Amino acid sequence: MEVFVQQLINGITLGSIYGLIAIGYTMVFGIIGMVNFAHGDVFMVSAFIALVALLLVTTWIGIASVTLALLIVLLVAMTLTSVVNWTIERFAYRPLRGSFRLAPLISAIGMSIFLSNFVQVAQGPRVKSIPPIVSGEFVLFGGETYPVTLSAKQLIIWVVTAVLLAAFWYVVAKTSLGRAQRACEQDRKMAALLGIDVDRTISITFIMGAALAAVAGTLYLMYYGVISFADGFTPGVKAFTAAVLGGIGSLPGAVIGGLLIGLIETFWSAYFTTDYKDVAAFSILAITLVFLPQGILGRPDVEKV
Amino acid sequence: MPGEAQAARLDFARALKDAALATAVSFAMFLPLIGFNTVLNLRNETVLETRFGTLAVFVAIIAAATFLNTLVLAPWRARRAQRAVSREPGKISQWLSRRFAPFALGFVLIYPALVLSLTGSSGALKWIDNFGIQILIYVMLAFGLNIVVGLAGLLDLGYVAFYAVGAYSYALLAKTFGLSFYMLLPLAGILAAFWGILLGFPVLRLRGDYLAIVTLAFGEIIRLVLVNWIPVTNGYAGISGVPRPTFFGIPFTAGDDGFAAVFGLPFSPIYRTIFLYYLILALALLTAYVTLRLRRLPVGRAWEALREDEIACRALGINTTSTKLTAFATGAMFGGFAGSFFAARQGFISPDSFTFMESATIVAMVVLGGMGSQIGVAIAAVAMVGGTEILRELDFLKEIFGPDFDPTQYRMLLFGFAMVVIMIWKPRGLVSTREPSVFLKERKLISRDLVKEGHG
Numbered sequence: 001m002e003v004f005v006q007q008l009i010n011g012i013t014l015g016s017i018y019g020l021i022a023i024g025y026t027m028v029f030g031i032i033g034m035v036n037f038a039h040g041d042v043f044m045v046s047a048f049i050a051l052v053a054l055l056l057v058t059t060w061i062g063i064a065s066v067t068l069a070l071l072i073v074l075l076v077a078m079t080l081t082s083v084v085n086w087t088i089e090r091f092a093y094r095p096l097r098g099s100f101r102l103a104p105l106i107s108a109i110g111m112s113i114f115l116s117n118f119v120q121v122a123q124g125p126r127v128k129s130i131p132p133i134v135s136g137e138f139v140l141f142g143g144e145t146y147p148v149t150l151s152a153k154q155l156i157i158w159v160v161t162a163v164l165l166a167a168f169w170y171v172v173a174k175t176s177l178g179r180a181q182r183a184c185e186q187d188r189k190m191a192a193l194l195g196i197d198v199d200r201t202i203s204i205t206f207i208m209g210a211a212l213a214a215v216a217g218t219l220y221l222m223y224y225g226v227i228s229f230a231d232g233f234t235p236g237v238k239a240f241t242a243a244v245l246g247g248i249g250s251l252p253g254a255v256i257g258g259l260l261i262g263l264i265e266t267f268w269s270a271y272f273t274t275d276y277k278d279v280a281a282f283s284i285l286a287i288t289l290v291f292l293p294q295g296i297l298g299r300p301d302v303e304k305v
Numbered sequence: 306m307p308g309e310a311q312a313a314r315l316d317f318a319r320a321l322k323d324a325a326l327a328t329a330v331s332f333a334m335f336l337p338l339i340g341f342n343t344v345l346n347l348r349n350e351t352v353l354e355t356r357f358g359t360l361a362v363f364v365a366i367i368a369a370a371t372f373l374n375t376l377v378l379a380p381w382r383a384r385r386a387q388r389a390v391s392r393e394p395g396k397i398s399q400w401l402s403r404r405f406a407p408f409a410l411g412f413v414l415i416y417p418a419l420v421l422s423l424t425g426s427s428g429a430l431k432w433i434d435n436f437g438i439q440i441l442i443y444v445m446l447a448f449g450l451n452i453v454v455g456l457a458g459l460l461d462l463g464y465v466a467f468y469a470v471g472a473y474s475y476a477l478l479a480k481t482f483g484l485s486f487y488m489l490l491p492l493a494g495i496l497a498a499f500w501g502i503l504l505g506f507p508v509l510r511l512r513g514d515y516l517a518i519v520t521l522a523f524g525e526i527i528r529l530v531l532v533n534w535i536p537v538t539n540g541y542a543g544i545s546g547v548p549r550p551t552f553f554g555i556p557f558t559a560g561d562d563g564f565a566a567v568f569g570l571p572f573s574p575i576y577r578t579i580f581l582y583y584l585i586l587a588l589a590l591l592t593a594y595v596t597l598r599l600r601r602l603p604v605g606r607a608w609e610a611l612r613e614d615e616i617a618c619r620a621l622g623i624n625t626t627s628t629k630l631t632a633f634a635t636g637a638m639f640g641g642f643a644g645s646f647f648a649a650r651q652g653f654i655s656p657d658s659f660t661f662m663e664s665a666t667i668v669a670m671v672v673l674g675g676m677g678s679q680i681g682v683a684i685a686a687v688a689m690v691g692g693t694e695i696l697r698e699l700d701f702l703k704e705i706f707g708p709d710f711d712p713t714q715y716r717m718l719l720f721g722f723a724m725v726v727i728m729i730w731k732p733r734g735l736v737s738t739r740e741p742s743v744f745l746k747e748r749k750l751i752s753r754d755l756v757k758e759g760h761g
Contacts, residue, residue, distance in 0.1 A: 035514045045338070052337040055353045083333045092725045099732040101513065102460060106672045109665045110724025117718040122338045128351050233661065237525070240518065275533040282522040282529075289519050290507045 002146040007270045008263070013154045013223065015262020016161040020216035021239035022246070022254035023168070024209030030185045030249035031205050032097065037108035038088060040236015041115035042210055046081040046217030047227040048119055051128055053077060054221070058133075066133055070156075070222070077214040085210030086203055094199070112232070120229040127228040134222060157219045164215055165255060168208070172251060181205060185249070234278065238265075241285040247298020256296060320376040327371035331364050339363055405680055413441075413586060417579045426575050433575075435694055437582045438650060442643055444686045445589040447670040448679065449639030452596055454668065455677035456605065457632035458612025460517040462664050463524025466504070467497040467637040469531060469659035471644020473538065476547045476654050486550035490645050497641025498634040505633035509626055524664055531656040543655025550649045552580055581650050588646060592639045593679050599635070608632050609677075666720075673727050673734050681736030693720055 021043050028036040053076040054069070063069045092111050096103045137151040172178035180201045183191040192198045220235075221227055242261045246253025261281060268280045288295065340360040346352045416437055420429045446468060453461045474493040478484055484492075504523045508516055531538045538544070549557065557564045557577035565572040599605040607628045610618045619625055648654050670689055674682035696712045696719070727735075 029514075033514075035518065048343075049337040051343060051351070052341045052353065055343065055351065056341070060353070080333055080337060083330055087330055087334060092729070095729045096732055102672055102676075103728050103732040105460075105514065105517065106669060107725050107728040109669065110721045110728065113662070113665065113717055113721030114725065115721075117715075117721060119338065121714055121718055123343055126345065128343050130351060237521070241522075244515075244518070276529065279526050279529045279533075282526050285522045286507065286519050286526075289511055289515055293511065293515060 002142045002148050003270065005140070005148045006146075007266050009148070009150055009154060011263035011266035012259060013157050013262070014266060015242075015259035016157050017216045017220055017223075017258075018235070018239045018242045018261050019255040019258025020161060020164070020212045020219075021235060022242040022258045023251060024213050025240050026243040026246070026248050026251065026254040027181075027205050027209050029243070031181060031202055032093075032104075032188075034093070034104045034108065035240065036093075036206075036209075037105065037236075038092075038111040038115055039209065039213060040234075040239065041112045041232035042081060042085050042088070043213040043217050043220075043235060043239075044227070044229065044232030045084055045115055045119060046077050046210070046214035047221045047231070048123060048128075048217075048229075049080045049214070050074075050077040050218040050221050051130065051227060054130060054133070070133070070218075074160075074215065074218050077218045078211040081210045081214035081217070082207040085206045085213075089203060089206040094202075112236075116229050116232055123229065125229065127226050129226045130221065132225055153223050157223060160215060160219060164212065168212065169251065171208075177201075177204065237285075238281050241281055241288075244285060245288050245295055247295025250295070250297040253295055253297035316376065316380075320372050323375040324368045324372035328364055328368040331367040332360075335360055335363050409680075409683070410590075413437075417582055421575075426573055430575055430578055433578050433582050435697075436691060438578070438585055439694065440687055440690045441582070441585040441589050442647060442650075443667065443670065443690045444683050445585065445592055445643045445646075446640060446667045447674070447682045447686045448589060448592040448596060449636050449643065450667050451671050451674075451677065451679065451682050452599070452608070452639070453632050453636035454671045455682070456596070456600065456612065457608040457629065459629060459632060460513065460668070461520045461633075461636070462517045462661070462668060463504075463520035463522070463527075464636070464640055464667055465659045465661070465664040466524040466527040467500060467640030468644040468647070468663070469527055469656075470497045470500050470637075471641030472648040472654045472658070473531065473544075473644075474641070475645035475648045476544045477537070479548045479649075480544065480546070483548075485554075486548070486645070486649050487553075490642060493645035494638040494641040497644065498638040501633040501635075501637025501640075502630055505630045509629055521661065521664070524659075524661060528656050528659050528661075531659070538656070541655060541657070543653060543657075545653045547648050547652050547654065549577070549652055550581070550584065552576075581646075585646055585650075588642055592642075593683075595635075596679065604628065604631055612677075662717075669724050673724070675734030675736040678734070678736040681734055684735055689720065689723070692723070693717070 021039065024039045024042070025036060028034065028039070050073050053073045057063050057069045057072050063072070088111055092107045093104050096107055134153050134156060137149045138155075140148045140150055142148040172181060180191070180196045181204070183194070183196055184198055184201050188198055191201075238261055239258065242257035243254045244257070245260060246255070246257025261284070264284060265277050265281055269277045340355065340357055342354045342356055343351050344354055417429070417433050420432045420437075423429075424432060446464070450461065450464045453459050453464070471493040474496045475486070475489045478489050478492070479486070504520070508519050511519055532540055534540075551557070552564050555562070555564050555567055557574075557580070559572045560566065563572065564570075564576050570576070600609070607618070607623050608631075610621075610623060611625060611628055611632075615625060618628075647658070651658075666689065670685040671682055673689070674680075674685035693716045696716050699712045
């Protein structure tokens, strides 16, 4: 029981991070129908931006308050990662819009290779670590033998994820920007005819996806305390799995899928073996796509001749 | 007309505006990653160092490039795009598809002799091994994947799995049972083809991007199994001491029954390298030849029909299941051949050689080469592998950028960048014309403007 609850807590934490990245995949796929392969690397870049910002804020400027420092780091990472993703869209994907189907995917794979190697060259191949910035934990129950704990870090991740998802849901569901996005998702040509600036809407979608990836990157850095240039690929593929599992194109689906993947991964590691935990995640991806291609919350893909 | 005159004039104001925007954006983008460097100090803490000089150089280069692009390049491209769509393919691609192949074939056949005469036996080793064999392995892999991606239109991002199956089949069977390379080469191909069918079955219903992601997942699963199944594969440590291929029974050793002694030549490692070169050349040519012949068979035509339109295919009574499975199996078989050759050439294999990056590289070659065009795929493979290999040789750059400059660091960086740029420049690949396998009266190339991609 204690082990189960503890793994549940860990799994939800990991799942929140996957869910945040998955939203970037699902939104871009929904609006332009492409798998943004570089999104995992955008997440990795955002963690590096957060690392630099954190070192700047704590050691150079000398802000002692952890809350303030984290808030600044989060904002800086979100802003700069948005700029990065906006540029990527502008440079690597927009010229290929309307081109044949594989072209943007290949361009995205190239971008993914470029980003990870750029960080490797610019920041060095070694794993970067930071001292723990948030400490403290709450013992929920379980007593001496196996205390079930919720650390402050995990609580921060839960709260930040929940608040951002709520804000995000509000933007997509209630504002005119969200309406424009949903219109482009259904029919880009019709949306353009009705006076929606499609290019701008797509750019904003990339910016929103990057901002959430930056939140995930900052939280990842805070939670694990390490980041390296190669850390983009696996979380990226797992987040994509989450997006597919939840039903690609569906925002709540991405979050549910992320939580499921996080839970499956932690429970697999806790009860079976850590060696094959990635195999488990990839197998789920394959099984979902084969038996439930539309995902949990997605609409089935109707094909018209 | 006044409008045209305005458009033709150089638009300095707009170029300056774009350059200013590029300066601001690139400054924001590069400030954290180039402006600062995170390094570990002596106490093992991560600290920041500044590199504002480098940052300024980067921002200036990008601003200048944007300025020139808006001022000169963009109007020039707009003018070019206004010209009518040509139905005839360009002269270069016509020449490439008709005359280039014999030249290229002649060149690769005499390549070892050419290198030997130019650099001598010790220098030639590097050129034949690093450039010749390395490139030809990729050419062969790209030809194999071309069947799946280029002909059948099924995007396979896990092709390296079959390469790994071939390599591990050869290494394990040769080490355990002592079977020879020539016996195991077909066996490795058959085993890989079985894996192709096995992985092909569940994904038959999927198409497009979904298919790509599932094949990626399969590729990663196979790699992770190789990493974790330590009793059989020895995990990350890999398998060493894989038997090398012999010259039809005569080993390339210094002993009395070695190749050199039997033929009365002084011993040199160059013979083995030259033999391996011709071996992989033969395998690559076999792949190309089989693909060419298959395209004329019903199954090859079914592949191409499947690529163009799956629904029409089904409506015409083509069995899409068996068509897709044969494409997967044939592609996988050639991947298996290449894998067993790779294991035999290296003498050592580990899961590190079969990462997703390899799959992406091979897919990039096929797509950049023009999806289905053998010449284009071969050119793309030569350019991409040869281009990155040649960076190792650019020692003169050290004299420009200082002794710490290491060009090999930038290999994959440039590789990724080139992929993006080529895609933007030529989204349909380098050789994008199609040569129909069935024609009426006269064989005509089809211009890229008339080639429509299917949705497969």
